[in-house]
Amino acid sequence: MRHTILAFGLAAASVVLAQGGGAAREITQVRGDLYFVSGGANTVFLVTADGIVLADPVSTEQATWLRPALEKRFNKPVRYIVYSHHDFDHAEGAAAYGAGPQVITHENVAKNLDGKLHRLAGGNLDTNGNGKLDRAEASGGYVPNFERLDRNHDGAIAPEELNLEIRKPDSTYAGRRVLTLGGKTVELLHPGRNHSDDMSVVYFPAERAVMAVDFIFPGSAPPVWAEYDWTPLREWIASIKAVEALDFDILIPGHGRRLGTRADVVANREFLEDVMAAVSKGIAEGRSLDDLKRTVTLEKYSAWTNLASARLSHIEHAYNNLRHYP
Template sequence: MSTRYAITSLVLLACAGVPAQAAAPAAPVQSITQIKGDLYRGSFGNWNTVFLVTPEGIVLADPLNVGFATWLKAQLDERFKVPVRYVIYSHSHWDHAEGGNVFAATAKFVGHENMLRNMDGRIPHMPGGFVDLNDNRAFEREEIRDRPTHPDYRGVCGSNFFARLDVDRDDHVTPAEYHANIRRPDIVYSDRMTLVLGGKRIELLHPGKNHANDGTVLVFPAERAVFSSDFPADALVTASMRSMPSACGNFDGHPLADWVRSYRTLEALDFDVLIQGHGSPTFVKADVAEGRQYFEDLIADVTAGMAKGLGPDELKQTVRLEKYRDWQNYERLREDNVVSAYYNLKLYR
């Protein structure tokens, strides 16, 4: 059985995850869908979270943003009449982690230990090409772009990031502004953690570095379900996992070998349903295997070209990744994937 509430939200359209061609923002639709038993997915436009209802309270993954969290809390109070006891962050990036304060009266907050480093006042790990180039401990507009040819497909590399986060409108986004609506975790773990509430078990594990450096995968053993965010499905995934990776920031500043290891960690888990922070369907293990295969093919082809002495411009021509021609954004992002892989492999030998 699946219950769906489609309620139009008044929350401002959030910035990351919106393809550039998605022009004029319609208000994101907020909904709750039953996944299996007491496990539900909550959605805000193309952002998703999950929650598990137990007799002693609710375990919620990402709060997503203040507006969604406020709406969700009202829904949970009305339907389930038990409080949220835990909020578990998939990772610390603002477009998934904001809004936790809504649940602070009843919940403990859980995240990977690197979240504390990312929230200690220094510049945090950021998705894609966000780098504090001038080392002034803030982001300026010119620092949140990838290389000039990289499409601004997520809206994160342009004005939306500033519209949402530059609260004092001084054209600098400081770590304090960036974290203003992200509640710090009370409980952190390094490798794996087990949480039990109301007779239900939830396993947390850190898959390694990929899109983020503080990622958590949530495993719901009784429901045979897994939730993670932005890895493997990034913000460009909508209807299918057959979508070229964004490859922003030469793969978010983490070695491609770590990405592959992360995929294999996910593949080794025992599950039937994969729920992702982006994308309308749920996924299966074969989707993860395909994504890992893509990375392995990309690494192999670019490595072979580099061994022949080819540089990024030549590799763009020769590494065609034909097998993936029908993937979403193949035309738009193939060259970027190749060039990003080149710089990644050059840096992390």
């Protein structure tokens, strides 16, 4: 009986959460004609005289909500859709804008959507090599989305199930791509590997704003998994420096309503540098992981609310990362 009540309680809570998330969506101005919508993740868009450039449709649900809102408020068609990277929680939903918009991504997004299972975020790994993500292999954001993504309910997410609501790119680029529309400019920049290998930083030069998704988190330590998503820590740091090289003062993250500043970007980079320096030194001195977890305090970042949990996670993933990618 207690189990029944508990199960009902959880189900009711998640329904409320889903409805609440949908009802709470609103268009928020970033600066000038640049706006964002925060749902499960953030959709960012720039309105021009000739149409809209939109980054990260996020989900069919979010796109289905936003499309009529854009038509009503701005009366402009979406002309370009950019994906920050191929993860389903950012790249789903473009088809809800119809066949008109052109989808533009880094070239590795096309590779990651080629019908095979490629590197997944959050430490999810096809450990048994069957080409699918089995229920027992799923972690992080794949767990709450498992039932939805396992569309044929066979207990495993095949690539065609995972990518079902992700429109493939119409056009890709390698290093940098400039989009111009209605007299305005949006620059796509591949910062190198970090959380994924197919990342686009979306830069709005006139608005002095930059969208960087899942590798920079204003006011907190970035959540990390799997030895920093199997990417050398120095490459993460270099990718944040690529953002710092832009002329901006507003940072738009991939999740959450809190916009950041240049100082937030610098602090994320310095945090990773401090973790890397302290853990490298410890490894060189032959110290154990437990010893480093006790002594590397990172107290410079004590204002970050997630530091207590993130500190141990970062030290552990850095310890493994720096030994595997010295």
